Amino acid sequence: MPESSSQSNSDQRSTPELRGRAGRMLTEKWFSYLCVATATSSVAVLCWLLYSILSHGLPALSWTLLSNPPEPDPEQAGVRPAFFGTVWVCAMCGLMTLPIGIATAILLEEFPPKSKLGGWVYGLIQLNISNLAGVPSVVYGILGLTAFVSMFGLFERDQDSQSSGFELGVTYYNQFFSEGDRAILIPVENVDDKLSVVSEGMEAYTFARDADGATIVDYSKLVPTEINVITYDDPYPEDPAVLENTLFADAEAGRVSQKSWYYFQVPFGRGVLAGAMTLMLVILPVIIISSQEALRAVPSSLRAGALGLGATPWQVVRTVTLPAAIPGIMTGAILAMSRAIGETAPILIIAGIVYIRNAPQHLMDDFTVMPLQIYNWTSRPQEAFHDIAAGGIIILLAILLSFNAIAVLIRQKMQKPLS
Amino acid sequence: MVPRINSMNTVTKANTVTSKNTVTTEKEAFAGSPTIQTATPTEISQEQFALEILNLDSWYGDFQALHGVTIKIPRNQVTAFIGPSGCGKSTLLRWCNRMNDTIAIARASGTLRMGDTDLLSKSIDVVDLRRRVGIVFQKANPFPKSIFDNVAFGPRLHMKANRSELADLVEWSLRKAALWDEVKDRLNKPALGLSGGQQQRLCIARAIAVGPEVLLMDEPCSALDPASTLAIEDLMDELRTQYTIVIVTHNMQQASRCSDKTAFFFEGKVVEYGPTDRIFTNPENKQTEDYVSGRFG
Amino acid sequence: MNTPESTADLNDRVRSILAADRRSLRGVRIREIGVYAVLVLCGVFSLLITIAIVGVLLTETLNFFRSDEVTLSNFLGSGQWTPLLGSTKSFGIWALISGTMLVTVIAMAIALPLGLITAVYLSEYAPRKVRAVLKPVLEVLAGVPTVVYGFFALVTITPFLQWLHGGFNVFNATSGGIAVGILCLPTVCSLAEDALQAVPSSLRDGAYGLGGTRFDATVKVILPAALSGIISAFLLAIARAIGETMIVAIACGSRPQVTGDPRDEIQTMTGFMVQMAGGDVSNFGIEYYSMYAVAFTLFMITLSLTMIGNVVRRRYREAYE
C-alpha cells in the first residue's frame, strides 16, 4: 500500500501520458485485494473472538453457573447476584435516563430558541452533549463516587458515628448474646448512642423459634422478650430458661440493622442507586443523541400540518412528532441500555470488588453486575476461573444479543412510513 | 482537479459565513404598522374583506421576499395568487396564519389585518389565529394516524366535543371535502393508505374541521393527477360560499376557472390585482399579460 | 344514499358544535410554559454534569497538590509512579501517560489503517452483499462489552503473542493494545465512512468521469475532500483508546513505568484508577486523591481530543449540507 500510493503521487507530477494504463490497473487491482483482505480480517477477528469465548465458556455453562452465588470454588460458582445486580442497576438507570434524555432531545429539536441568548445556550448544550459522549466512562465513575456515593462528603459525621446522614426504613438493634447463648435484640432509638447500655425492663426482642425449637434467624420475625439483667454480685441463675434471657449489665453488644425494601439513605453509599445514577451519566449523551436523530427523521411537513391546525409546540410533540419518533427513540434507547449492561469501569469504581452472595434487596444495597463478576474471575490466575468467566461472558452476550434483536424487531415492525 | 476542490471549499466556507450571519439577524418585533397607505377608495365596506394586506414587506434574513404588498382579500370568495416560482406567494400566505413564525430568520413589517386583529402583532395568539385561518400545503401531509384521527385532530385540540359530536364533525368535514363516500367504511384505517388526491382532500377536511374563516391553500393540486385536481376544484366551488379561500397556483386554467379575484406576483411585488376575468382577458400590465398567456414563467 | 334531511340535520348539529365554546387557551398556555420549564431543566442537567465533573476533579486534584508529599514538578516531571510505596512515594504522571501512549499507539496502528481502508471499501467498492455482512460484523464488534475484549486479550491474544515470541510478559502492552485497536476499529470505520459519504456526488462523478480508476478517484479526490472528516474520526478514536479502561486493566498489568517495550508490563492512567477502586484504599489518603489527579489529566486529554474532533466534524458537515 505505501508503495502504490507514493507511486501514484510521483505519477501525478509527471505528465499523464507517461502513466501506463497497465500500471494503473495493477494499482487498482492490488488496492481492491487489500480492501478485501482488510474486510475479511475484521470478520476473522470476530470469529476468533467468538471461538475463544465459546471454547472456554461452553464447557463451563451450566445451571449452577446461572443459579449460584460466586462461591470461591469455581466448580460451584455462579452469577446469580451479578445477574440480579445488572437487572436492578440497568432498570433503575433506564427509568432515570430515558425521561431526561428524551426531554433534552425534544427541547433541542422541537423548541427552537426564541432569542439570541437562547440560541447560544442551545449551542452550548449541544456542544456539551457531543463532548460528554467522548468522556471516558471511568471518569464518570469517579464523578459518581464523589457525587452519589459520598455526596461530596457533605454528610460526613465523626468517625464513631454508625449511621450516614439520613436514613429511612431501617431499624437498628443492639444485639447481645445472653448467658444462655440466645440473641437478644434491643431496638436503638438514637444510632449514635453507646453500644452497650442495658437495663431491666427495656424493650427487647429475640429470634422466633420454629416448631422443632430451632431459631429462625430472620429480623422481620422477631418476638418480644423480657430480659433479666444481673451484675457480678448477683447470684448466677442456674435455670436454663432464665439463663436464656439473662444479660450482664456490662454485656458487649454488636450493632445490627434491619432494612426494609424501601430503605433509603443519603449519601447513597456504594449501592444500586449510586451505580444506576453513574450509568445514567454514561448513557445520557447516547440517548440524547439517538433521540435527536429519531426526532429529526420525522418529516417537518407533519409538524407544519399540526402547527397549521393551531397546535402549540408541546401539542405538536405530544400528538405528532413523539408518536412518530417513538420507534426510533426506543431503538436508540435499547442500544444505549445494552451499552449500560456491558459497562464495567464506572461500576467497578462505584461498587468496588466485593463479594456479594445475594441479589440486591433495596436501592442502597451492595451489588455487583455481570461484567464486574466477569472481570473479577478473569483477573484471577487460575484457568478454572477463566473458564467460568467465559461462561459468564456467554450469558452476558446472550442478554445483549436479545436486546439487539428487540431493537431490530422494533425497527422493522413499528417503523411505519411517515409520509 | 485540485483547484476544483479548493474552490469548492471556499464556496462552502462562504456559505457557512452567510448562514451564520443570517442566524444572528434575529427575528425582530413585528414593528407596528406604519402609516396606512389607503389604496384607491372603493365602495366595498371594510366588513366584506376577510384579510387586508397593506404595504407588507417581508425578509428572510437580509433577503427581502416581499416588497410593499397591498391586497384586500374579499370575504367568501376565492382569491388566486399566481406568479413564477420564488416570487413570494407562499411567503405571503404563510404570514396570513403566521406559519412563518417557525422560520427564525423570517420577519415582516406593514399591515396585515383580519377584521380588527393585527395579524403581525407580537401579542397575537397564533394558536387562535391558526384555528381561524387554516392552511393546506402543497404536499399532502396527513398524520400517520387513522383517517378519523386525522380529521378529529384539530377539534380534539380546540373543542370540548364529546365522542358523538366528534363523529358528526368528522363526517361533516369529510362530506365537505367530498371524501366521505370514499372513506366512510374505513375511517379507522391509516390515512397514509389513501391515494395522493384523497390525502389532499383529507388535509382539506382536517383544516375545515376546526371551523376556520379563511382557508389558505398553497398549490394544493400541483402534485395531483388531473382527476384529483378536478375533485379539489369542485370542492373549492362548493366551499366558496362559506369560506374565504386563498389559493396559490401555477395552473392558469385553474386560477381562471376557480377564482373570483387574482393577484399576479413578480419578484416580491404585486404587479396586478383584480377580478379574475379582467386579469385573464384584459390585463393592464404587460408582464401580467405575458405571464397569463404563458409567454414566460 | 343519504337523505337531504339527514344532511341538513348534520349541518345543524355541526353548526352548533362549531359555535360552542372553545377550550380555553389559558390552560393550554400554562401547560406549555410548565412543559418548557421541565424540558429546559432536563437540558440544563447535561450542563450540570460537565460542571460537576470539572468541579469535582479540580477540587480533589487541588487537595492532592496541597499535600506535602506531592509537588507539581514531581507530578509533571517524573516518570516514577509509586503512590502505594510507603516510604518512597513518587507521583510522576509520565509513568502512566507513557503506558497509555504505548497502548494507544499500538491500538491506532491497527484501528486507523484498517478502519480507514474498510471505510473506503464500504463506501466506494463493496458490493451490496459484502456490505450486508460487513456492516453487522462491525456493529457487533462495536457492541461487545470491553470486559469481553479484556478477557480475549488476556486469555487468547497474550498466549498467541507468547507463542510467536518468547519475550512477552503475561501482562503486556501489545495484547491490550491489539484488543483496544479491534474495539476502536468500528468507530474509525463508521465515522470515516460518514465522512466519505458526505463527499458530494458531483465531485465523485467528476472524478470518475475523468476516466480515472476507482483507486485514482478515491486517493486523489474523495479522500482529500473527506480529509477533515477522517481526521476527526481519528481524533475521536484516539480519545476512545486513551479512555479505554477494562481491557488495559485486565491485560496490561499494573507496573507503571516509562518504557517503549511493547512486550513489557505497564500501567495506564485508567488502569491505575481501576487498581485503586478495586483495592482497599482509605478515602482520605494521598493515594486516594492521586486517583483524582490522574482522572483530571485523563479528562483533559480526552476532552481536548474530542472537542477538536467534534469541531472538525461539524465543520465538514456544515460544508456539505
Ligand SMILES: Nc1ncnc2c1ncn2[C@@H]1O[C@H](COP(=O)(O)OP(=O)(O)O)[C@@H](O)[C@H]1O
Ligand atoms: N425559509 C426560507 N429561508 C430563506 N429564504 C426563503 C425561505 N423561504 C423562501 N425563501 C425565499 O423567499 C423567496 C420567496 O419564496 P416563496 O414565497 O416560497 O415563493 P413562491 O411560493 O412564490 O414560489 C424565494 O426567493 C425563496 O428563495
Ligand SMILES: [Mg+2]
Ligand atoms: Mg411556494
